[in-house]
Amino acid sequence: xxxxxxxxxxxxxxxxxxxxxxxxxxxxxxxxxxxxxxxxxxxxxxxxxxxxxxxxxxxxxxxxxxxxxxxxxxxxxxxxxxxxxxxxxxxxxxxxxxxxxxxxxxxxxxxxxxxxxxxxxxxxxxxxxxxxxxxxxxxxxxxxxxxxxxxxxxxxxxxxxxxxxxxxxxxxxxxxxxxxxxxxxxxxxxxxxxxxxxxxxxxxxxxxxxxxxxxxxxxxxxxxxxxxxxxxxxxxxxxxxxxxxxxxxxxxxxxxxxxxxxxxxxxxxxxxxxxxxxxxxxxxxxxxxxxxxxxxxxxxxxxxxxxxxxxxxxxxxxxxxxxxxxxxxxxxxxxxxxxxxxxxxxxxxxxxxxxxxxxxxxxxxxxxxxxxxxxxxxxxxxxxxxxxxxxxxxxxxxxxxxxxxxxxxxxxxxxxxxxxxxxxxxxxxxxxxxxxxxxxxxxxxxxxxxxxxxxxxxxxxxxxxxxxxxxxxxxxxxxxxxxxxxxxxxxxxxxxxxxxxxxxxxxxxxxxxxxxxxxxxxxxxxxxxxxxxxxxxxxxxxxxxxxxxxxxxxxxxxxxxxxxxxxxxxxxxxxxxxxxxxxxxxxxxxxxxxxxxxxxxxxxxxxxxxxxxxxxxxxxxxxxxxxxxxxxxxxxxxxxxxxxxxxxxxxxxxxxxxxxxxxxxxxxxxxxxxxxxxxxxxxxxxxxxxxxxxxxxxxxxxxxxxxxxxxxxxx
Amino acid sequence: xxxxxxxxxxxxxxxxxxxxxxxxxxxxxxxxxxxxxxxxxxxxxxxxxxxxxxxxxxxxxxxxxxxxxxx
Numbered sequence: 001x002x003x004x005x006x007x008x009x010x011x012x013x014x015x016x017x018x019x020x021x022x023x024x025x026x027x028x029x030x031x032x033x034x035x036x037x038x039x040x041x042x043x044x045x046x047x048x049x050x051x052x053x054x055x056x057x058x059x060x061x062x063x064x065x066x067x068x069x070x071x072x073x074x075x076x077x078x079x080x081x082x083x084x085x086x087x088x089x090x091x092x093x094x095x096x097x098x099x100x101x102x103x104x105x106x107x108x109x110x111x112x113x114x115x116x117x118x119x120x121x122x123x124x125x126x127x128x129x130x131x132x133x134x135x136x137x138x139x140x141x142x143x144x145x146x147x148x149x150x151x152x153x154x155x156x157x158x159x160x161x162x163x164x165x166x167x168x169x170x171x172x173x174x175x176x177x178x179x180x181x182x183x184x185x186x187x188x189x190x191x192x193x194x195x196x197x198x199x200x201x202x203x204x205x206x207x208x209x210x211x212x213x214x215x216x217x218x219x220x221x222x223x224x225x226x227x228x229x230x231x232x233x234x235x236x237x238x239x240x241x242x243x244x245x246x247x248x249x250x251x252x253x254x255x256x257x258x259x260x261x262x263x264x265x266x267x268x269x270x271x272x273x274x275x276x277x278x279x280x281x282x283x284x285x286x287x288x289x290x291x292x293x294x295x296x297x298x299x300x301x302x303x304x305x306x307x308x309x310x311x312x313x314x315x316x317x318x319x320x321x322x323x324x325x326x327x328x329x330x331x332x333x334x335x336x337x338x339x340x341x342x343x344x345x346x347x348x349x350x351x352x353x354x355x356x357x358x359x360x361x362x363x364x365x366x367x368x369x370x371x372x373x374x375x376x377x378x379x380x381x382x383x384x385x386x387x388x389x390x391x392x393x394x395x396x397x398x399x400x401x402x403x404x405x406x407x408x409x410x411x412x413x414x415x416x417x418x419x420x421x422x423x424x425x426x427x428x429x430x431x432x433x434x435x436x437x438x439x440x441x442x443x444x445x446x447x448x449x450x451x452x453x454x455x456x457x458x459x460x461x462x463x464x465x466x467x468x469x470x471x472x473x474x475x476x477x478x479x480x481x482x483x484x485x486x487x488x489x490x491x492x493x494x495x496x497x498x499x500x501x502x503x504x505x506x507x508x509x510x511x512x513x514x515x516x517x518x519x520x521x522x523x524x525x526x527x528x529x530x531x532x533x534x535x536x537x538x539x540x541x542x543x544x545x546x547x548x549x550x551x552x553x554x555x556x557x558x559x560x561x562x563x564x565x566x567x568x569x570x571x572x573x574x575x576x577x578x579x580x581x582x583x584x585x586x587x588x589x590x591x592x593x594x595x596x597x598x599x600x601x602x603x604x605x606x607x608x609x610x611x612x613x614x615x616x617x618x619x620x621x622x623x624x625x626x627x628x629x630x631x632x633x634x635x636x637x638x639x640x641x642x643x644x645x646x647x648x649x650x651x652x653x654x655x656x657x658x659x660x661x662x663x664x665x666x667x668x669x670x671x672x673x674x675x676x677x678x679x680x681x682x683x684x685x686x687x688x689x690x691x692x693x694x695x696x697x698x699x700x701x702x703x704x705x706x707x708x709x710x711x712x713x714x715x
Numbered sequence: 716x717x718x719x720x721x722x723x724x725x726x727x728x729x730x731x732x733x734x735x736x737x738x739x740x741x742x743x744x745x746x747x748x749x750x751x752x753x754x755x756x757x758x759x760x761x762x763x764x765x766x767x768x769x770x771x772x773x774x775x776x777x778x779x780x781x782x783x784x785x786x
Contacts, residue, residue, distance in 0.1 A: 019773070066743070099769065101769065102745040112761070236739060237735060239739045243739060267772070274756065278756065284759060366760075372758050372763060373760075374760050375762070375763050375776070376761070377760065378764050469767070486737070486776065486779055487763055487776045487779065488740055488744060488773065488775045489775075490744070490771060490772070491771075491772040491774050492772075683724040
């Protein structure tokens with residue numbers, strides 16, 4: 001039986017670690033959880049040359065084992081805890097060959113933990129171009145580990161790496177780096193004895209980071225605290241001394257290994273691009289132009305595939321109703337499951353396009369420039385330049401974006417970012433906007449290419465972003481800073497996007513959306529269908545009896561045109577009355593007084609209730625409710641859009657979906673916290689129910705007030 | 716002189732840091748005493764700034780650049 005081996009990828013940010021991960025694992029990857037640490041881990045599988053299966057873990061990029069952000073703190077937590085089931089048997093340290101010394105700092109820290117490792121020098125093609133020559137054999141000898149040259153982008157050296165992985169024995173061979181015992185001899189000795197480890201560096205790291213290490217018992221934490229106090233352990237001072245000692249050691253290691261270090265090199269291309277893209281006058285203009293392009297792409301490129309999917313589902317429903325035996329089960333399948341499923345599948349094109357474009361912006365290095373340009377503005381609102389990435393990501397989905405806020409080092413900046421990110425219009429609001437805008441905004445074009453509908457979309461997004469900034473500004477004065485904020489960040493050189501990465505991101509995100517959101521939506525659709533089809537038996541019996549006597553006279557007689565119209569009307573009235581008296585109807589009716597001032601009827605009320613689990617449920621709910629209720633004029637199946645357009649308010653005889661109602665509904669969905677996944681992720685990230693509760697409260701209040709004002713002014 | 720006093724295009728050599736905590740982070744990112752730095756550009760609003768150090772581009776706020784003493 002081939003043994004399973006765990007390999008962790010460790011390295012600085014921007015070293016091509018993720019490219020290497022994708023190269024090794026391809027589509028065979030998944031997002032999991034680190035046990036005991038509430039952070040997602042990227043895991044993939046690959047078979048090695050000797051037939052063994054390797055589990056590859058992609059650890060967050062970091063410049064040192066001393067974490068500056070929540071994300072980075074995972075690296076040492078995983079490497080330190082032998083009991084953690086993500087603890088690697090082998091570490092692959094990925095280093096950027098064009099900037100070897102800085103990359104080897106992390107390498108020398110990791111090496112001193114005595115876990116078996118090998119070193120991958122990535123981007124050797126770039127290094128050659130810059131005429132940086134590295135003597136690989138000498139380097140390997142000096143470090144005592146295998147060194148492999150690669151260019152993950154160009155797919156060079158993968159076979160050599162795979163061979164090396166299967167040939168590496170699981171014994172650490174690295175030569176000792178620096179002697180850390182000189183920094184705090186007694187404290188290190190005592191901790192090493194307490195933890196029963198022969199490794200001085202491990203003991204020193206634990207001294208620095210023990211508060212973040214969940215695997216230490218409370219008693220151990222206390223003992224380490226006491227040791228620190230007894231010996232006057234000064235964390236920052238010792239870290240500085242260690243870093244200097246490591247660089248000194250590395251100068252010796254790198255003597256005669258690297259001839260040209262590349263420290264003098266200039267990046268002509270990057271420089272030229274930066275002088276335009278971060279230009280004082282053009283910088284923001286180009287950024288806005290790119291954002292506009294992204295929006296336009298999401299809507300115009302997706303129109304055709306979405307139309308196909310929509311008519312596909314309409315066809316399936318129609319075909320099913322014709323050919324399946326009539327009965328409760330067919331109805332449940334077609335009006336519950338298929339209608340709900342259609343509501344999700346239709347958004348795949350938009351989500352795929354959005355995620356593809358965002359990953360291109362990140363991959364090329366442009367996103368880092370946006371961060372750089374926006375920092376000063378964002379700081380005024382209590383955020384950091386790094387908040388831009390979660391907030392732009394929020395256009396796609398708040399859940400991964402809130403998690404990406406982990407790389408914001410400062411607690412206050414990070415909390416405010418987490419609190420306002422769900423306000424940014426995510427892709428789940430798209431369906432609601434889409435449906436409402438196509439209903440009430442005419443499809444007009446200005447100058448032949450700017451469509452009025454796209455402009456309305458952009459306005460909705462702008463409103464939510466402005467709201468997010470204002471809320472951030474208010475929170476800036478409420479929250480107290482715990483530590484100072486800083487913004488020290490690498491600006492990577494511009495590169496062409498790696499299309500396979502873009503494709504993988506697109507695929508992974510769409511898959512996650514369909515599976516995760518899909519589960520919830522289908523469940524809701526089925527429950528909803530049941531609630532909308534059944535009601536208190538007494539009421540239903542009454543309705544049945546009432547209509548049966550009315551319909552009776554049309555049975556078994558030849559119908560005139562007049563009669564069949566009356567008959568159709570009766571059927572429709574019966575369906576409507578049943579829906580109104582179903583459990584869903586009763587639920588919707590019960591909240592009607594609260595939502596009437598916003599311009600909603602009880603049917604929209606049902607959709608609001610189901611949307612509190614996930615906004616995506618809105619269109620599915622509307623589809624289910626209007627399918628149950630609707631008896632087509634000519635017996636044919638109509639598209640959802642037309643069914644909703646035809647909806648009439650029985651009290652006034654006017655259409656339900658006026659401009660005022662549609663706008664009020666869009667505003668409600670823009671501001672309300674209607675996403676269980678976001679609530680859950682905020683809880684996970686903040687480790688307290690206080691934050692999600694505050695967020696839920698302020699967002700719902702904001703939604704109600706905004707919709708109320710909009711409807712009352714426009715109706 | 717402080718790094719924050721330089722204009723785009725000007726260079727200096729790092730001598731020391733005035734802030735211990737910040738110096739750890741900066742040194743980990745390759746800003747070591749003895750290293751040559753060049754201010755490449757300012758952000759459109761004048762802050763943060765982008766510098767070239769140890770063969771790559773780093774950006775930091777002016778307040779952070781002011782803890783780096785240069786020659």
